[in-house]
Amino acid sequence: MSFRSLVTAAVAGALLFAGNAYAQDKTKVRFTLDWKYQGLHAFVFWAKDKGYFDAEGLDVAIDQGTGSSATVTRIVSGTYDAGFGDVNAIIQLAGTKPGEQPKMVYMIYNKAPFALITKASSPIKTIKDVVGKKLGTPAGGAAGQLFPALAKANGFDAASVPVVNMAPNLQEQMLLTDQVDFSAIFTVTSYINLFGMKVDPDKDIRWFYYSDLGLDLYSNGIMVSQKMLKENPKAVKGLVKALNRALIDVAAKPDEAIALMMKVEPLMNADLEKKRLLYAIKTHFVSAETDEIGIGAIKPERMAKAIGTLVETYKLPNTPTVADIFDSSFLPPKSERVLKSAM
Structure with a gap:
């Protein structure tokens, strides 16, 4: 082999070694979504596609979810390190098995997207009319998990309502075909799904929003495991930084965000998924509160009240503190978390 060939081989070997070393130096993070791929998940894939995870030294694998409450179970089992899921499920676990619960480090749904829906022709006209009627909900769905709390807040027993579980993708269909009388849903999922089924969600469906009913x-x-918090806080901080940056970008560039999601799931309806993304941002992600404290943050007194509500409703043996549920120490500065409700 000539001298030049030896030098070329040596350089190539060094570059390959450096590339492998760089890949090995990255922290692997197994991340679960709350649901099947949707337009509102664009911020997670944006962080990956734009190199935001790479910039923080993270190698993030993203999987679909089966329900926002199920995200907690997936993380506790050790299958996932972090995920996008429901803080109320964290509270319930912390109230029964303190210390095992994941911890939320970045709030996205400032206003909970929980609602009951029924057909406009239904005899269910007030919340108490659901007594004795069949409720449809996926087993891991947060709205269904929180139905007992809603019932208690409105003066009736959740046990008086029979529950029918179904796959998430059958929820609206089973309501429309009268297999259930009403459904406990995520607004951002069902509102757009109904459009896709040629149903006008504003005219053909009656809505009962949890936030309007006590x-x-x-x-x-974004929640992370106790293990990740203790063993790699740097990775937690990097994950939050990358996702926050991506969320701000996606809100500013929804068309580009949906184009990215179409590469992830080509069977999506781009128009409907853009509607879903914008609906989620305007209706649930931003509010007067996020204008004040920035997206990602919470008000401790509001969280403490929510904890008290769930402890009382579910008769939890322990009352978690806000610090048991949410850790704000990983949040970027407020100036980097601005997403205005007037957008």
Whole structure:
């Protein structure tokens, strides 16, 4: 082999070694979404596609979810390190098995997207009319998990309502075909799904929003395992920084965000998913509160009230503190978390 060939081989070997070393130096993070791929998940894939995870030294694998409450179970089992899921499920676990619960580090749904829906022709005209009627909900769905709290807040027993579980993608269909009388849903999922089924969600469906019926709760955000918190806080901080940066970008560039999601899931309806993304941002992600404290943050007194509500409703043996549920220490500065409700 000539001298030049030896030098070329040596350089190539060094570059390959450096590339492998760089890949090995990255922290692997197994991340679960709350649901099947949707337009509102664009911020997670944006962080990956734009190199925001790479910039923080993270190698993030993203999987679909089966329900926002199920995100907690997936993380506790050790299958996932972090995910997008429901803070109320964290509270319930912390109230029964303190210390095992994941911790939320970035709030996204400032206003919880929980509602009951029924057909406009239904005899269910007030919340108490659901007594004795069949409720449809996926087993891991947060709205269904929180139905007992809603019932208590409105003076009736959740046990008086029979529950029918179904796959998430059958929820609206089973309502429309009268297999259930009403459904406990995520607004951002069902509102757009109904459009896709040629149903006008504003005219053909009656809505009962949890936030209007005594449950002023937070909902989905980014949560991480206790193990990740203790063993790699740097990775937690990097994950939050990357996702916050991506969320701000996606809100400013929804068309580009949906184009990215179409690469992830080509069977999506781009127009409907853009509607879903914008609906989620305007209706649930931003509010007067996020204008004040920045997206990602919470008000401790509001969270404490939510904890008290769930402890009383579910008769939890322990009352978690706000610090048991949410850790604000990983949040970027407020100036980097501005997403205005007037957008």
